[in-house]
Amino acid sequence: MIKGAVQGVGFRPFVYRLATSLQLAGWVSNSPDGVVIEAEGRGTAVREFLVRLPKEHPPRSFIQSLEPTFLDIVGFARFDIRPSLESGSPSALVLPDIALCDDCLRELLDPADRRYRYPFINCTNCGPRFSIIERLPYDRPNTTMKAFEMCGECRREYEDPMDRRFHAQPNACPRCGPHLVLWDGDGRVLDTRDAALRTSARAIRDGSIVAIKGLGGFQFVVDARSGEAVARLRTRKVREEKPFALMYPSLDCIRADCEVSPLEERLLLSAESPIVLLRRRARRRDVVDEVAPGNPDLGVMLAYTPLHHLLVRELEFPIVATSGNLSDEPICTDERDALDRLAGIADLFLVHDRPIARHVDDSVARVVLGREMVLRRARGYAPLPVGVAGAGQPVLAVGAHLKNTIAASVGSQVFLSQHIGDLETEQALKAFRQVIDDFSRLYAFTPSVVACDAHPDYLSSGYARECGIPRVEVQHHEAHVLACMAENELKPPLLGVSWDGTGLGTDGTIWGGEFLLVTDRGCERRAALRTFALPGGDRAVKEPRRSALGALFEAFGEEALGWSHLPSVAAFGASDLKVLGGMLARGVSAPRTSSAGRLFDAVASLAGLHQRVRFEGQAAMALQFAADARVEGDAYHIPVGQGLGSADRLVLDWAPMLRQILGDIGQGVPVGTISARFHGALVDAIVAVATRVGHERVALTGGCFQNALLLERAVGRLRAAGFRPYWHQRIPPNDGGIALGQVVGAWRALRGESA
Numbered sequence: 194m195i196k197g198a199v200q201g202v203g204f205r206p207f208v209y210r211l212a213t214s215l216q217l218a219g220w221v222s223n224s225p226d227g228v229v230i231e232a233e234g235r236g237t238a239v240r241e242f243l244v245r246l247p248k249e250h251p252p253r254s255f256i257q258s259l260e261p262t263f264l265d266i267v268g269f270a271r272f273d274i275r276p277s278l279e280s281g282s283p284s285a286l287v288l289p290d291i292a293l294c295d296d297c298l299r300e301l302l303d304p305a306d307r308r309y310r311y312p313f314i315n316c317t318n319c320g321p322r323f324s325i326i327e328r329l330p331y332d333r334p335n336t337t338m339k340a341f342e343m344c345g346e347c348r349r350e351y352e353d354p355m356d357r358r359f360h361a362q363p364n365a366c367p368r369c370g371p372h373l374v375l376w377d378g379d380g381r382v383l384d385t386r387d388a389a390l391r392t393s394a395r396a397i398r399d400g401s402i403v404a405i406k407g408l409g410g411f412q413f414v415v416d417a418r419s420g421e422a423v424a425r426l427r428t429r430k431v432r433e434e435k436p437f438a439l440m441y442p443s444l445d446c447i448r449a450d451c452e453v454s455p456l457e458e459r460l461l462l463s464a465e466s467p468i469v470l471l472r473r474r475a476r477r478r479d480v481v482d483e484v485a486p487g488n489p490d491l492g493v494m495l496a497y498t499p500l501h502h503l504l505v506r507e508l509e510f511p512i513v514a515t516s517g518n519l520s521d522e523p524i525c526t527d528e529r530d531a532l533d534r535l536a537g538i539a540d541l542f543l544v545h546d547r548p549i550a551r552h553v554d555d556s557v558a559r560v561v562l563g564r565e566m567v568l569r570r571a572r573g574y575a576p577l578p579v580g581v582a583g584a585g586q587p588v589l590a591v592g593a594h595l596k597n598t599i600a601a602s603v604g605s606q607v608f609l610s611q612h613i614g615d616l617e618t619e620q621a622l623k624a625f626r627q628v629i630d631d632f633s634r635l636y637a638f639t640p641s642v643v644a645c646d647a648h649p650d651y652l653s654s655g656y657a658r659e660c661g662i663p664r665v666e667v668q669h670h671e672a673h674v675l676a677c678m679a680e681n682e683l684k685p686p687l688l689g690v691s692w693d694g695t696g697l698g699t700d701g702t703i704w705g706g707e708f709l710l711v712t713d714r715g716c717e718r719r720a721a722l723r724t725f726a727l728p729g730g731d732r733a734v735k736e737p738r739r740s741a742l743g744a745l746f747e748a749f750g751e752e753a754l755g756w757s758h759l760p761s762v763a764a765f766g767a768s769d770l771k772v773l774g775g776m777l778a779r780g781v782s783a784p785r786t787s788s789a790g791r792l793f794d795a796v797a798s799l800a801g802l803h804q805r806v807r808f809e810g811q812a813a814m815a816l817q818f819a820a821d822a823r824v825e826g827d828a829y830h831i832p833v834g835q836g837l838g839s840a841d842r843l844v845l846d847w848a849p850m851l852r853q854i855l856g857d858i859g860q861g862v863p864v865g866t867i868s869a870r871f872h873g874a875l876v877d878a879i880v881a882v883a884t885r886v887g888h889e890r891v892a893l894t895g896g897c898f899q900n901a902l903l904l905e906r907a908v909g910r911l912r913a914a915g916f917r918p919y920w921h922q923r924i925p926p927n928d929g930g931i932a933l934g935q936v937v938g939a940w941r942a943l944r945g946e947s948a
């Protein structure tokens with residue numbers, strides 16, 4: 194029995210070829226648990242078989258366990274590939290979708306090939322997986338390809354163990370497979386097949402917005418060189434300033450606009466093929482600023498399906514390729530639904546008749562510190578599991594509120610779902626419920642415990658309350674640290690630096706600048722940022738000036754609200770200031786927080802960068818982007834001292850730093866210097882706390898550590914001070930990774946390890 198990502202990657206043909214070359218007899222078959230092989234022959238040949246199996250397995254497969262048992266000789270005459278076994282529980286890994294391979298690309302562009310320009314070409318090494326699987330085991334009748342009957346030629350390939358398309362479940366050709374259709378905004382057919390693609394390309398060139406049914410859902414595509422087209426998409430999609438992702442026709446084209454390191458190149462060309470955040474060149478060619486306003490990075494990907502390859506080759510210029518949804522709703526997967534929901538946005542719909550089994554967004558990644566960091570985990574990564582030592586009962590973790598993902602534990606494997614999104618809309622909540630049902634069905638998973646955030650108002654927490662099974666609440670920032678530990682295979686004790694925007698703390702206040710010591714026995718809050726009040730509560734997320742006002746009030750008292758030379762104060766009218774001042778003075782509608790994210794917002798506001806933002810973190814990002822990399826030393830100072838409440842809890846008092854910042858602002862010091870000195874102060878404070886706590890290992894987690902500058906400097910300084918810092922790679926540091934931490938947190942709680 195072999196377990197792992199062994200279905201849908203040409204594993205059985207590989208076994209067949211290896212076995213026959215060693216003159217072994219027997220059989221190989223898929224089962225819901227993995228791959229089962231029986232082989233017999235000379236002892237040396239069997240031993241060689243066992244050695245070479247894990248060594249020479251196909252590139253996209255991943256062997257998790259290989260459990261040989263020696264049985265009596267049956268006397269097989271030859272080696273066969275048998276139909277799948279149905280028994281057992283389906284714990285075999287479902288593979289992610291895989292970007293088009295080079296062999297298929299060559300055929301796609303070869304006029305002599307029977308799949309020339311066929312947008313659904315694939316083989317055992319590439320193509321859709323997760324987005325077409327309806328149930329396990331992974332066989333054609335269990336995929337959304339079941340309606341397409343293979344033609345004679347396709348069937349021959351499918352049945353020939355020596356063929357690249359042997360048991361390639363989505364195998365298809367122009368004669369027997371899915372086809373493209375182009376609709377106008379009312380669903381009337383304008384063109385079909387290759388003409389549909391060419392007409393779409395022409396429309397994009399002419400400035401139209403085309404909704405394309407891609408691999409895991411719809412995308413809006415427009416010409417990235419047209420300010421007018423991009424602006425129209427922004428208005429129609431109600432997405433004012435969030436950066437759009439781009440798809441480029443080639444790596445060379447990307448190089449013309451962005452700096453690309455060898456590691457970034459590898460990531461762009463990988464089978465996962467995520468959107469990679471790249472540094473723009475100062476002198477870039479075509480892409481208009483409206484694509485990513487005020488952002489020094491561009492989110493860039495290469496074509497990953499044959500359909501995309503054909504399209505970008507037709508166009509030869511970069512296109513915006515962003516999720517086909519309205520504002521923050523989940524991505525559309527069904528063409529009828531798309532016609533309904535996206536009609537006001539897209540001019541044309543390029544669709545096809547291969548159904549999408551579940552939504553899978555494009556993933557987002559960047560390279561930091563010479564390693565990949567996945568910021569949004571979806572296509573190409575989901576649903577590969579994370580193996581966690583010390584497994585417990587089957588847990589369903591429902592995640593947090595923003596950037597929601599869910600997780601299910603099967604044995605020691607934690608399957609983290611694809612990105613679902615912010616649970617703010619009816620549609621998102623529907624998608625959230627769907628993914629939970631989907632995972633339960635796919636993995637025949639029945640949780641005995643549900644884990645959720647401690648925040649009672651999160652819709653995910655509400656779902657957990659209604660599950661009717663025992664529920665474990667895992668504190669938000671602890672979940673961040675546990676996720677980082679799980680991913681890095683770290684055991685306690687360890688100091689977690691858990692910095693983000695918002696999460697409910699165990700004391701009922703809003704946390705977000707936490708230092709948590711995780712031990713076998715529990716989790717201690719050993720240090721935190723000094724708290725300040727947010728007038729108007731959650732409204733501060735969209736208005737950094739409110740965070741600034743709260744911080745000013747905390748550091749300097751009521752008088753600071755009259756400092757109208759400060760942009761944060763000047764951004765309010767007199768009557769608003771009076772109302773907010775009243776909230777702060779009386780402590781009404783002004784919840785206190787230790788959030789590092791809100792402190793970033795406050796400083797960004799004081800520095801005059803943003804008083805209001807369109808999405809969470811926009812001001813903090815602007816502050817990071819503004820930082821002058823040349824300013825290394827000369828940081829502000831954040832004293833770390835004993836707090837008032839708990840005897841051994843440290844407090845990072847940023848108030849003296851705020852005085853320094855106001856001084857610099859008064860003297861006209863550039864924002865770049867202020868930002869660099871601010872980052873430096875935070876990093877110094879992290880090292881100071883780590884030194885006082887005295888554990889060698891430090892995990893840096895939470896949304897703030899998406900900030901590459903903060904992360905790089907913190908890692909560098911911690912290492913220099915003799916610590917071993919860890920951070921996120923495959924699991925997002927933001928709330929997209931919370932569900933993994935919740936699973937581990939639930940196990941710890943059930944074993945009595947939680948505080």
Ligand code: ZN
Binds near residue numbers: 295297319
């Ligand atoms: Zn291929």
Ligand code: ZN
Binds near residue numbers: 369370
């Ligand atoms: Zn065919």
Ligand code: FE
Binds near residue numbers: 895927928
């Ligand atoms: Fe968080």
